[in-house]
Amino acid sequence: MNAEAPAVHGSAGDDTYGVKLDVFEGPLDLLLFLIRKDEIDIYDIPIADVTRQFLEFVEMMQTLHLESAGDFLVMAATLMKIKSRMLLPADPDADEVEEDPREELVRRLLEYQQFKEVANWLEDKQDSHRDSFYRGAALDTGEVDAPETDPLAASGSVNLFDLMATFRSALLAAPKADYHEIHQLEVTTEERMEDVRNILEESHRVQFSDLVAGLPRIVLIVTFIALLELIKTGRAIARQSGSEGEIWVYRRDEDQPESGSESALRR
Template sequence: MDSSETSLPELPVRPTAAEEIGLPEVVDQVALARLYGEPLFALPQDLYIPPDALEIFLEAFEGPLDLLLYLIRKQNFNILDIPMAAVTRQYLQYVEEIRERNLELAAEYLLMAAMLIEIKSRMLLPPKKTAEGEEAEDPRAELVRRLLEYEQMKAAAFRLNEMPQVGRDVLRAQVYIEQSLQPRFPDVHILDLQEAWRDILRRAKLVQHHKITREELSVREHMSLVLKKLQGRKFVEFEQLFDPTRGVPVLIVTFIATLELAKETLIELTQAEAYAPIYVRLAYQPA
């Protein structure tokens, strides 16, 4: 090349994103994550992770007795001869961990820790003789009794939980039974029955009788007459049960007989709707 020719100045080359973070253009390693579709090979320097974000609880206990029972059974200790030094040390380690995280939860465990320390201290002292010369009760006796009772109740609760439960393991069978297509008429209101009775009395007063007689009227007899009128008929209008030509006394006895039959559920009074005619029928219709 001729020396007289001038060379063009070199332009600065901007480094790529991979070169900025110290990685080559072609990366063979697996990315830690992807952010908006782009591989992320290193964690951001300003990424904040809360201290409790990755906290893992391996065991969950329902109380101090549950924790004690777990420590004893896990290490195959004899529950009737508990090594108080080892159990107390492990128990206090767990209480110290939960005390740093949840002081309210640790309060219940601290009470049991004080009891364990007291039992451990009493075991270091020489046993006292009783007045009868017998040895004093083992300081661990009360704790062993509570642990055995708790273990029995926990086993019973586990067996109960294994039993099938409605809504969790089984569902109640629901069968839809189609009701009869025969319409059910609403019950007769007492006011409609009174109005029908007044109408019958008004019609009875229109019939004048000049014959004076004394007639012995029986409610039972008229009850039988009403049942005979209803026999073999599906419905009978309420007014058809009464004969205004026989006078008001007969109407009254017939009305009382009808009420007695309804009271004894031998007949039924029905009405399709308000102010509609009232019908009477036998309560039992033979097939």
């Protein structure tokens, strides 16, 4: 991993700014995300390619100083061990067929996936009950559905890895600042949080791509951390229009319900 990890300032007196995300997403969630994104057969995981992508995400987490990166390093070591075992030639004298090095990982992924499905189902049932209890008379109040021109009307929640995948694309396209420009570009996370909040106050929503368009890498990184903090503290919502669509950032109103993914990002 050779990505530069710049010192991202949280306030005037801090040397670095570490984002603490007590979220449901962990190493297994990232693996499931990569499998879903590339439409991979979970029973036949291309371990070399998945390991490469996994390490790229870990590299980004270290660049962003995410405090949960240590758990992902453990999984990265496991993936690299599986990869090395798969490169070993089979023993021609073995009486039994050797176990696939990926078998234990697949078992863990399937169990975890089932656990998440049950947890999401329970949370959806809880949300449905709450909505029925508090907003059961909504049809009699003259409320209308969101207009089709609003991407939120036909969008889904995003998780941490959806955001990081979009961030990575923006980071690769970002102009690189010269060394002497870095000090002039110094900006705090608090300042960028305030900038994003002001944008959302004026327009209610903004495309993530517009939010970071043309920003130098260091400012883009600080902006992304600011966005994570706004989502974590319940002041913003990130939604995606379709599985591969644009990510939109919305101002979160106090009475606006949140989805399971948004709740997980804030915990």
